Amino acid sequence: MNSGTKEAPLASLNGARNTIRAHKITSSKRQSYTVIVENGNYTMKEPFELAPEDSGTEKFPITYKAAKNAAPVFSGGKTITGFSVNEKGIWEVKITESVYYKWQFDQLYVNGKRAVLARTPNEGFLEIDSVQQNIWEKGNSRVAKKAQQKLFFEKDMFESLSPITEDEVREVRFKAYHKWDYTLRHIDALDKDSLLITTSGKGMKPWNQIKKGGRIVFENYKAALDTPGEWFLSKKGILYYVPRPNETLENTTVVAPVLEQLVLIKGNALQDNYVKNIHFEGLNFEYCHYEIPKTGSEPNQAAAILNAAIYAEGVKNITFSNCEISKTGQHALWFGKGCSNSLVENTYMHDLGGGGVYLGDFKPLKGKEHTHHININNNIIQSGGLEFPPAVGVWVGHSSDNKVTHNDIGNFYYTGVSVGWVWGYKPSLAKRNTIAYNHIHHIGWDLLSDMAGIYTLGESEGTRIENNVIHDIHAYSYGGWGMYADEGSTGIVFKNNLVYHTKTGGFQQNYGKENIVKNNILAYAKRYQLQCNIPEKHESFAFTNNIVIFNEGMVLKGGWNDVIARIDQNIYWNSNGKKYDFNGHTFKNWQKKEFDLHSLLVNPNFKDPLNADFRFINKKNYTKINFIPFDYSKSGVYGDNEWVEKAKLPISVTQNFDNTVQENMKLKK
Template structure:
């Protein structure tokens, strides 16, 4: 009776008219859910606070509620689900304090030292699995082969023998081991669970559904984890679920802490409504999200004809919401996606956030395939034209529209899942991606999976250090395998010639890419692949990889700057309607199977007369010009051109060389430096020419001294003066003192030749080369 009276009094106090503080609820990790939720007597959990704010809204639904988290880490036992009755709500940290919402469970253990420096601790039987282990706030390494190597390009270390029968023989209990591998063509990756061993000694695997272009595992780039016998390096751990034992190998001379944490939840907050009953006006602000499990085995659902499958989840999952914001939050090493905006959503914004080392994608906007007319789900799948719905646009509203990702720093994502992106867009409309800094990712920084339904605006982004672990991709990548698209080119040619309107059935609105700066060293800076259509691309700086247009329609590319690379038109349609004009290119065009050069390719600026004439032989660029573009300050990244530049006479117009990436200074300070090109490669032909390339110093051969030192009969070739141990150039196959003489079947006389051959072909990898090494010609294959 007394408890009821006290609760009633607290509620009366909370609802007393004129008391604005009653619309605030305070939480603290040291709080108590029986407290009233004041600053002095805070509650402890979000779930208990949810009951309180629902009571407040029931009294005054017109007044918003603010939940204020005081300093500390919150460990919810279950995901907080916000429904339509939770609208007009802000969850935020107390000003100046750090509030962490962690999906990890704390655990106290007692360690006993064992052989080989490995400690063991018993774990309560209620703990049935561990996916990620934390000590002193740091993620530890699940026992693996090969061992973790922070300098390795792929998966922090891979080996061809990771699944060899000889290695498997050394494992007593391989069941439950986890296999990660790149796709055979390096289009993303695969993940498997070992379920047993067959009579030939090979692992029996379950999984591999994480890629929508099935071709099998990469022969070299694979590794295995969660095997007890592979626990042999500092910071590695293994959990024996049957024996309830945890094993850990600390650094030499150290003892593991008794307080540990292990990941438990896949989602921390879910905002879930519907189109008819959306969740409205929810803001998550100044919060940190961490400690979620990896979700790679849940990544099963194929997207429309792209190379992706997805898991519709994330540390924060938003579905059926309107006018909701996730702002200034820190997503710290989430196991899967950081933020997933799923199906029907309108005006959902993610802004000012820092997304660091997400296991999968940073931010994803993905609609429901039931909103798509005549959907097809794999590259070779096709709905026959006779059975196709030719109604333009979506079938219903179950997709994100008018949403945005702005002013975020997204870095080092795709830690586990390589078919991922900084920002992913699929089956959505009018998504704005603006002022984001996105860098160090295994695949694209920004990816659009298909044309449904266009109207996106990508502007003022800084995207670099991309496609670091995969291939045939770009800093920006898109596919356009929409309704019109057919895997048989002749069938598609006939259909689009008969009715050009079918190419815009799904790509209804023009997607604009403007005022961005992109860099990709293992593919293209801008890559419009397989039928991508209805794009307007202008005022972008491409720092290294150039721009590719493949098999699409109605792309206008104008007033862009393509440094140390060029324009890559691939297998165009006869009636593509493409336009390429007023651009600055710094190498010859690189066409592949182009019979008709679109509606207009003209009034561009080339680096020299030879490149211009090579284009004019194909019937393009009658009014284009060539020469030194006269960049204002190439070394410091100002690629505007000086008055009097021939580029201006060709129709190029200067645009601002700043305003790329997040405008929030605290986030800019956390970003890695942008690798600006040190020199314009097309001008590296003189004897003094020297460049820094993938960590190596490369120069032209100069004089008898260098001829004598290398043993060359002449002064031809690209001389690798120094190739530091561990540099990317060394990993590709070069050694100090090498002189590159031939690449991809073409002679290399100097740096200019080398880069002119390498740059447009970097996406292919495994280029055949001839180097002069130890006084003789040696054939090598350059890996990526």
């Protein structure tokens, strides 16, 4: 075994860790350790695991870093070789491990690009005609413990499923999209005469069921393998792939992810046995597998049941800087229970099956197991939810005093940043979180509903959402807000945010208490500029000193007639010159309800708002409502030009988003 010097380097991170462990035992003096990783691609045969004995100290930390000008890559994948081309032009190879050891994988990458598991339809969705549920075991909650669902289809919709053979049925999966979530299940049986499939698992959630007209896709059967970029692995261990244009056997690399976790940092907070003072710098991690359970994946908001490629628990002062995490089947990075005083900065997370960074736990863990003071700063978190669409860019569960700042979060299907994990007014530990100076954009597409750029839940006193730029937020049907204070959101300040190009409003509050919405620019929502759902007997929010500009849709929609709120000193401007609809009221009648008594219907005099230039030509009107201009150009990532340019989504993605929005708006959903 090599000693770990430059002349005799170690072969793996685990080898370096073991060398440091051994040296600590024999060394009489305390010292820092730096593991320098030279350029190269390193295949990981097992996760890199760190325990309390691998800790550094505040004065003498342990650092794992890339060599100067190097970008080492740690891969949890296996390269698949030996393909041949069959008579249909499809590539195929028999994988020995799959034949003899039943190795299966649920993601595949070709030339670094995520391939598509064979599916039907290739574009869009099939439509469900009707759904029947048989409850087998009710259990103690509103959701039945065990149940069977029967999904019926019209004949033309069912046709694409008819080639499924009897021995394939139980390998076939479906993905049904409903409201803010989706159901991923295997099929129990397929009845070609009755045009139905049966599946079983938990009962459907009464508040979010699969229904008639619901959208669904089917995957993982050979007959669906009919489009370039699709793949299928048979039970006999034969991998099939339909090549994309210009892909040849000679110029193509195929990688199947193997490891389900790449890095595991695990201490025990309850026993004061933390992993501490370890830094990662300039390391790239890729190809991390997520195995779809045989039970599938029941609906779960924010895809919070997934694991993460890099998972930490019971840690203090752990940092990731200038790293990269990509090509995952699950979330990129999760600071679970008992984590504190840690940092993720200048890190690029992309091509993610799940979300970006998750903080805290689902349960309100107090004391030593409570996660707090994590700083997520200046990261690019893009193109996520590719396997699990409900995943989010940054998720803050029962966790407090975190800072999520200057990140670029884009191209997700559900929500950019989610804060809080309590529905209603039950105890919440998501307090004093700061979500500031982020650029959150191109979220939602037309896949899920009830979503937002920034989403909050529960009592979150001291939480501040400020100086963010949020734009291009769209939903399949209802929802698609810039900032969304959902059930029980309390004590949150929404200030100095620029929100534009949303579907149903710059701000929406379902119900909550004593939130402050102040000094924001809310522009060009398509249907409603502001929404409010459930009036309560306490003050729901204050909406003051804001500028609302639009050229279509209503000003207000929802429960405004009975809401208890302080609404005043705002500017509303309809740039197309048409009427102002305040939830069915004219502005004059709206003011008779004691709202907006000192507000104005005047042009705020932005330079070029239709082209997202919200600087002011003059101060003539905004000073009348005591609006204070803020520099929204400071939002998003900062640093050298290469880093700033990397945060820009490809034009093909943004154009596709725009086209998707246009088509969705024609549906009148």
